[in-house]
Amino acid sequence: MPAWIGRWPHLAAGSSNPRPGPASGHDNLEIGIREAGDESRRRVFHGQRQSQLPANQLGWLFSHAGNGYSVLSAISHAIGPDDAGRTLEAVLRKVLPGHSWEQVRRVVAARRVRLGRPPAVELCLDPARRVHQGDIVQVDDKPARPVARPGGLVIRHLDSQVVVVEKPSGLNTVRHPSERQWRDSRRELSPCLDEMVARQITRSGPAKDGADPRSRLRIVHRIDKETSGLVVFARTADAERALGAQFRAHTVKRRYLAIVTGHPGSGTVRSWLVRDRGDGRRGSGNIEGVGREATTHMKVIEKLKGFSLVECRLETGRTHQIRIHMAELGHPVCGDPVYHLRADGRVMADESGAPRLALHATELGFVHPRAEETMEWEMPLPADLVALLESLREGARGPGRGWVAPDGNADADSMDDD
Numbered sequence: 001m002p003a004w005i006g007r008w009p010h011l012a013a014g015s016s017n018p019r020p021g022p023a024s025g026h027d028n029l030e031i032g033i034r035e036a037g038d039e040s041r042r043r044v045f046h047g048q049r050q051s052q053l054p055a056n057q058l059g060w061l062f063s064h065a066g067n068g069y070s071v072l073s074a075i076s077h078a079i080g081p082d083d084a085g086r087t088l089e090a091v092l093r094k095v096l097p098g099h100s101w102e103q104v105r106r107v108v109a110a111r112r113v114r115l116g117r118p119p120a121v122e123l124c125l126d127p128a129r130r131v132h133q134g135d136i137v138q139v140d141d142k143p144a145r146p147v148a149r150p151g152g153l154v155i156r157h158l159d160s161q162v163v164v165v166e167k168p169s170g171l172n173t174v175r176h177p178s179e180r181q182w183r184d185s186r187r188e189l190s191p192c193l194d195e196m197v198a199r200q201i202t203r204s205g206p207a208k209d210g211a212d213p214r215s216r217l218r219i220v221h222r223i224d225k226e227t228s229g230l231v232v233f234a235r236t237a238d239a240e241r242a243l244g245a246q247f248r249a250h251t252v253k254r255r256y257l258a259i260v261t262g263h264p265g266s267g268t269v270r271s272w273l274v275r276d277r278g279d280g281r282r283g284s285g286n287i288e289g290v291g292r293e294a295t296t297h298m299k300v301i302e303k304l305k306g307f308s309l310v311e312c313r314l315e316t317g318r319t320h321q322i323r324i325h326m327a328e329l330g331h332p333v334c335g336d337p338v339y340h341l342r343a344d345g346r347v348m349a350d351e352s353g354a355p356r357l358a359l360h361a362t363e364l365g366f367v368h369p370r371a372e373e374t375m376e377w378e379m380p381l382p383a384d385l386v387a388l389l390e391s392l393r394e395g396a397r398g399p400g401r402g403w404v405a406p407d408g409n410a411d412a413d414s415m416d417d418d
Helices: 055-064 088-095 101-109 184-189 193-203 237-248 321-328 383-393
Strands: 028-031 033-035 045-049 069-071 075-078 113-116 136-139 154-158 162-167 228-234 253-261 267-274 292-303 307-314 359-367 374-378
Touching (some): 088 113, 162 193, 193 228, 237 359, 253 321, 292 321
Parallel strands (some): 228 359
Antiparallel strands (some): 075 136, 253 307, 253 359, 292 307
């Protein structure tokens, strides 16, 4: 039988055990152990504060993770003034009592630690990163999915002016400005698409067209970290100007596929997006003309039981545009941990089991900067979203985890566009 870990670890899993209400604060702890592969006997112990669990129990829990048992829920810790300025590994030794320096580094290396200020709480693979007051350190129940490594990216088109690449989910398009001075060893812990593409081009050797493989890539658009799909980079200043003009004129063809909750209608959404709609999140403002105009054309492709596959064409490309518009319609993108609130503040539950944000940039088209001919590419849904779609067609939960916001806080990358 699964073992209980908590205030009463000696109780058998089948015993009647009161479930205490959740404790206050960010150090709420919901921990459980289950026998691997036996979901029917899953038992979870809720609500105990970290301080109420002896160090040896936490150590036992994490030492058994991956050895026939797995942690079911996450530990979340808010950085206060006492912890500000310390390294992540030092904070983790506090969050995970009884763990040695080497053990907490292994937890980080296992892709189970997230760090940042909500809503941008992201995977962190650097145990030496300094934390700041207001940050959240989260130890996840499962490791984050690995991203593609250099040499493993699919480059759809490459010439002296542009490169078009298939971006996997879980990878930032570009590096945050605060990380650009990092040494190479730290950059390797948190790879970005533009750097990986540049390395892959360099390793491929001299191009037939004579272009310098070491020429830096120039950013003309971005897609969200958890979004998969097609991205174009410019390779020259002329190409950067030409593509930038097309994006500003909204003539670039961008088509997305999204799996959303409920059954929205087909049509066009137009609003003015602001950085703070009143609850600390990006969203549509109440005053027409105030903010940045955003237009999304939607077409329902397939209706499922409680969910829909929707095609979204971008007329504009504002930050998180599709995610915001779908959520404000009451049909958030499955797996979105940020935009889960209706305009009236009500929380929208996600029972899809989406393993990540179910949004994919499936088509990209533009006029080539030098050849002046229209070029278009399509990328089908990746395997994880195909599996989710199939499971929803069968009326079952997806392969990942459903999500319900416990308190309105959520984590997501907020620096990418679309």
